[in-house]
Amino acid sequence: MTTPSRLPGPYGPPDSGANLADILERVLDKGIVIAGDIRINLLDIELLTIKLRLVVASVERAKEMGIDWWEDDPSLSSGARRRELAEENERLRQRIAALEADSA
Numbered sequence: 184m185t186t187p188s189r190l191p192g193p194y195g196p197p198d199s200g201a202n203l204a205d206i207l208e209r210v211l212d213k214g215i216v217i218a219g220d221i222r223i224n225l226l227d228i229e230l231l232t233i234k235l236r237l238v239v240a241s242v243e244r245a246k247e248m249g250i251d252w253w254e255d256d257p258s259l260s261s262g263a264r265r266r267e268l269a270e271e272n273e274r275l276r277q278r279i280a281a282l283e284a285d286s287a
Contacts, residue, residue, distance in 0.1 A: 210239060210240075211239070211240060211241040211244065212241060212244060213240075213244070214238065214239065214240030214241075214244045214245070214248065215238070215239050215240070216236070216237070216238050217235070217236075217237040217238075217239075218235065218236050218237070219234075219235045220232065220233070220234050220235070221233040221235070238250065
C-alpha cells in the first residue's frame with residue numbers, strides 16, 4: 184500500500200498543468216463575487232460599517248450578468264463621450280434658437 188507524499192493542490196494535482204493563466208481564465212469566464220461586511224462596535228454602539236462587494240469577471244461575462252455601467256461613463260467609453268457631446272450640442276442649438284426667437 185502506498186500513500187501520497189503530498190496532498191493535492193487546491194486547483195488539482197500538481198502535474199495537471201494548471202497554472203496562473205488557466206486559473207485566471209476560469210475566473211474571468213465564470214466570474215466570482217466577493218462580499219463581506221466589516222463592523223466596528225464599541226459597547227453595542229456601531230461606530231463604523233464598511234460593506235464590500237467585488238465582482239471579478241470578463242467584460243462579456245459581466246454584460247451577461249447585466250453589468251455594463253462603463254458603457255455610459257464618458258471617461259471610460261468613447262461612445263458615451265460622443266453621445267454626451269451630441270446632447271450638449273443639441274441643448275446649445277435649442278438655446279441659440281430660443282435666443283434668436285426672443286431677439287426677433
